[in-house]
Amino acid sequence: MKKLLIAGVCAFGLVAGSAVSAMAEWAPSGPMKMMIAFKAGGGADTQARMIAEALEERHGWKVIPENVTGKGGANLARALKNEPNNGSAFGIAITDTFGYGMVSAGDKAGFTQADFTPLTTTAGFQMGVVALTSKGWNSWDDLVAAAKGGQEIRFGAMSPKLADLAYLLGQNAGIDLNIVMVKGGKGVMNGLNAGDLDIGWGAGIQAKAVKAGDMVNLVSGISSKLVVSPDAPTMGELGIDFNSDGYFLFTAPAGLSQEARDAIASAIGDIVNDPSTKAGGFIAKAFGGPVTISGAELDKVMADAESSAGALMAASE
């Protein structure tokens, strides 16, 4: 028995050791460029910069963040696909950039999923339809009743996909919504506070105000219940087959070696899942906790994002 145990420990040690050495073998040949599809200073940008810092601290990789913003991540995608595929360049955007955003642009997008090697996700969106409490709506039904009573409703959305989902929500309830495109979740919050919008999508940015009672989530835009508002119905419960499930996604140019892909993805995953790191702590606070999907599972998420986009576009036409 003892022998077996020793053999087992040795075998485990060997396997683990080889795994560690395989990981340790890969290292970037020089500085790594981290492209960030979000505006400097926002929550998503902060997350990326904290991860860059931690990669440098833990692995000694020199990571240089650069903001490549605009077009819902499409500018980043077009810039990143032409970078070298040896691990010296990678970027962070959202899964929708390579799903609805890319599909809706058609040939004009200038990139396809085949141009990239997805690395890992870091967190999901706690997406909800949010309103100021002072509006007096406690539920989606209250809002529908107000709209049916003749009140004009302005719905802020920060991406074409969310605009389609907003349209479906209105169609499903039999009401007309004036859908207003705004820049980012911050734009929705400013619009609500200034009285320019009545409701809008919030990807988690509203959590603090909802907890404080200044805002209320009327609908959960994701397939599950929202952490801060378990009473808000999901899109599915309202009878809509689509939702806004999506993630922050690290990706690299196509043709990245498997070794490099695994090394970078697990390095990022370890940081994000460790709540004692600055990045991990921030993600837990700002985005409701880490979600790290990588490897084959991530490939499937990406394929689904592309295929469901066409269906949503057809449904909202």
Add this chain to the structure above:
Amino acid sequence: MGVFDYIQLGLEAVFLGPEFFSLLGIPISITLAMVFFGFLTGIAVGSTPGLAGPMAMAIALPILISVFGFHPDALLPIFGFLIGIMKGATVGGAVPAILFNTPGTPDAYMTTLDGYPLAQKGKAKKALKLAHFSSVSGDTFSDVVLIICAPFLAILVERYLDLPEKTSLLILSFAFIAAVIGNSVGKGLISMGLGLLAAYVGTGEDIYPRLSFGTQELARGFPVVTAVLGVLILGEIFKSIEDLWREKKQNGQINVIEQSGDQNLHWADIKRYAPYIGRSAVIGTVIGALPGVGSTLAATLGYTAGRRQYQKNKNANDPNFGEGAPEGIAATEAANSSVSGANLIPVLSLGIPGNAAAVFLILAAESIGGFNPGPGVFKIPSSGVNTELVIAFGIFTTMFFANALNWTIGGYIMRSMGVMIRIPKHILLPIVLLLTLTAIYVEQTRMEAMWFAIGFGVLGYLMRRIGMSPLPFVIAFILGGRLEDTARQAFQATGGDYFFLFTSPVSFIFMLLALAVIVYTARHKKVQSE
């Protein structure tokens, strides 16, 4: 949380922020230190002919951001430095104007009229002291008005302006800026149009970047620093280099006048000049609160009003305005200095900059994030803390700290800056050029940025050569995106109403005013030039 809690938080954010060093056991926060350094830089820059406060702010901003990072904690130290420059440059401009008949900043031109003759009479020190006193008085008055008016105006804006009205208010500001800045409405409009055109490259709602000719370089649009620093600074440098090349080398000799007599500013003097300072401070503050009207006009109006008053009251043997009347200095300096505080009223309540200095404060806020100038800043939430309001009070605190520096040590520093005129332009200009390009590269670590900046520099040079003000270009470039977004949102929010700008009375009045400003100014300027 009430207003007083926010004032206290704002004070704490400035005075008890991260420590920079400690003086006799008292910790000095980084923000205070930055205000101090900015203030010294501002006085030096203002006293140097050929340099100006906005130039120093423009070069400092990208460098400061790369030092402090994109974090809300960086806002107050960076704002502090920029505000320090703004305040220092305002008083510094009078130094070469009085001592050498060369205005350090354009709005100090009027100061030369009486300041230089006074210096010729051996009263340079007294003239500098008076300029300093008038300038700081005007500035402080203006800041008080800012703090009282900005929150009030922001709340009014919030309550009465919806998306269509916000769009028409932007259009009105554009019309105002194009019409008022520079000497021709047509050129102002062209300058503004070019700014909008540049702002619309690579932006827009469509996923395909417009106006990019299929190139990846243009797809991300022109970075703000390249357009702003290119047109404002590189353009000015190119023009100055050409001027230098054309001019025969001027006689570098500077005559030193023997100073004599009483050089102190007495209580009786202050009482005598106070009415001139007071009137000009009000004029400058009112002018400053209008977007697009700069301190040069304020100085002119203050001077003219002062002269009218002086003619009525003066004794027979007092010198006339223009012959060394101290009242002339008081009227000019109080007017041009009281513009800077009031200029922040449209910045903080609407997010619309009125002059070049305000442009860089908005740019700082936009690049760092965490502070969005506009009505949202002054909102007090029912629970939790509005951090933007804390920063706003922090900004006010830095302004008053800079004023305190100005009242205490500003005068001494200013009077020691006479040496700056001895820096030869052929050495100064290449240094500024190099600093500017470095600042741009620090922020945009890609080579295209250099080419864009030089291209915009050539544009700025050409604009100056044909007498077109580059400021409407810069303001249009910065606000172009906002104009488009607000207009799109107003259109969508009104359910696709094509006449959204004309359906509400307020919006309709703004549009009429925009048209009236253009027509009236065009006719007025034509009459003036005939």
